[in-house]
Amino acid sequence: xxxxxxxxxxxxxxxxxxxxxxxxxxxxxxxxxxxxxxxxxxxxxxxxxxxxxxxxxxxxxxxxxxxxxxxxxxxxxxxxxxxxxxxxxxxxxxxxxxxxxxxxxxxxxxxxxxxxxxxxxxxxxxxxxxxxxxxxxxxxxxxxxxxxxxxxxxxxxxxxxxxxxxxxxxxxxxxxxxxxxxxxxxxxxxxxxxxxxxxxxxxxxxxxxxxxxxxxxxxxxxxxxxxxxxxxxxxxxxxxxxxxxxxxxxxxxxxxxxxxxxxxxxxxxxxxxxxxxxxxxxxxxxxxxxxxxxxxxxxxxxxxxxxxxxxxxxxxxxxxxxxxxxxxxxxxxxxxxxxxxxxxxxxxxxxxxxxxxxxxxxxxxxxxxxxxxxxxxxxxxxxxxxxxxxxxxxxxxxxxxxxxxx
Numbered sequence: 001x002x003x004x005x006x007x008x009x010x011x012x013x014x015x016x017x018x019x020x021x022x023x024x025x026x027x028x029x030x031x032x033x034x035x036x037x038x039x040x041x042x043x044x045x046x047x048x049x050x051x052x053x054x055x056x057x058x059x060x061x062x063x064x065x066x067x068x069x070x071x072x073x074x075x076x077x078x079x080x081x082x083x084x085x086x087x088x089x090x091x092x093x094x095x096x097x098x099x100x101x102x103x104x105x106x107x108x109x110x111x112x113x114x115x116x117x118x119x120x121x122x123x124x125x126x127x128x129x130x131x132x133x134x135x136x137x138x139x140x141x142x143x144x145x146x147x148x149x150x151x152x153x154x155x156x157x158x159x160x161x162x163x164x165x166x167x168x169x170x171x172x173x174x175x176x177x178x179x180x181x182x183x184x185x186x187x188x189x190x191x192x193x194x195x196x197x198x199x200x201x202x203x204x205x206x207x208x209x210x211x212x213x214x215x216x217x218x219x220x221x222x223x224x225x226x227x228x229x230x231x232x233x234x235x236x237x238x239x240x241x242x243x244x245x246x247x248x249x250x251x252x253x254x255x256x257x258x259x260x261x262x263x264x265x266x267x268x269x270x271x272x273x274x275x276x277x278x279x280x281x282x283x284x285x286x287x288x289x290x291x292x293x294x295x296x297x298x299x300x301x302x303x304x305x306x307x308x309x310x311x312x313x314x315x316x317x318x319x320x321x322x323x324x325x326x327x328x329x330x331x332x333x334x335x336x337x338x339x340x341x342x343x344x345x346x347x348x349x350x351x352x353x354x355x356x357x358x359x360x361x362x363x364x365x366x367x368x369x370x371x372x373x374x375x376x377x378x379x380x381x382x383x384x385x386x387x388x389x390x391x392x393x394x395x396x397x398x399x400x401x402x403x404x405x406x
Contacts, residue, residue, distance in 0.1 A: 090116030154281035231324020
């Protein structure tokens with residue numbers, strides 16, 4: 001089997017680190033030829049020295065000199081800024097680009113990879129939340145394969161297409177859709193399973209960041225705590241698989257063992273189970289349609305003993321999930337506005353400017369006060385994102401100044 005060359009966007013984040021772990025465990029199958037990071041130059045330098053890619057890029061241009069000096073004599077091309085990251089995304093020798101940049105910042109580099117004809121392993125859900133229809137049009141136009149990395153979407157992907165051997169983009173055709181009753185995305189519920197809005201009013205950052213099952217970055221951890229992460233995944237699933245919104249369900253599964261499932265009209269339910277370890281869905285995306293060994297612990301259901309499932313939480317307690325469903329139903333620019341407002345809200349919470357339950361308040365207010373537009377291009381999407389962020393930031397500034405955080 002020839003070595004598969006990988007370009008990795010977001011190498012210093014949780015997904016990036018786990019991707020490199022999978023690559024390191026399978027050196028006869030994968031080689032990392034290009035990597036990029038946002039600001040963590042120290043870890044990027046370590047990764048570059050270990051994996052010896054042909055090129056590296058740091059988005060934060062103030063770190064460029066540090067990176068270049070540290071890698072002097074390494075025969076590695078050193079890049080920076082937006083252009084540098086986009087060059088990494090489409091690095092010519094790479095066959096697959098892993099898109100693991102968090103947030104809206106991942107959209108343009110991922111599109112650059114698509115236009116360069118790379119197979120895409122997608123861990124950045126915001127690409128589809130912000131620009132779902134336009135993004136999937138670009139995938140179809142380029143004729144590239146798009147493979148999900150999120151554990152839930154990987155689970156749905158495996159349930160729908162496991163056993164397929166072709167390397168072109170697998171799709172839910174109109175004929176196949178007639179066989180599917182619905183898909184179910186499982187949610188751990190984060191650290192606040194069973195909590196009500198009264199108890200959630202004044203939770204701390206430490207509490208919100210303490211995910212019981214997954215080791216994730218700060219932004220995604222807060223999204224999990226508010227249930228926005230699951231809302232974004234609903235929108236992502238809609239565009240990835242072409243499943244109508246009314247056929248996408250969410251349930252709480254605290255153990256994070258059943259990663260998601262597909263229910264068929266004949267009564268069959270096909271689920272994907274595994275330990276809560278991102279190396280499994282990463283390995284699936286890197287090696288599809290084959291399987292490779294990982295260091296992930298073998299699932300022992302006898303030892304686990306019991307798996308629990310509960311309905312999705314009430315809108316009053318976790319409004320973010322319902323705001324995401326509303327944005328998907330509204331369509332047009334609503335999902336992009338939702339995402340922009342959420343990124344501003346989460347950042348404000350992590351900066352101690354607003355309370356935890358202000359996050360959904362800010363998102364809803366931004367959605368109500370941002371024009372609903374029909375984007376015709378990625379440039380339109382970026383304009384909508386910029387304007388929604390400005391509106392959301394104004395809300396933060398106004399409420400923070402007043403000291404009235406409710």
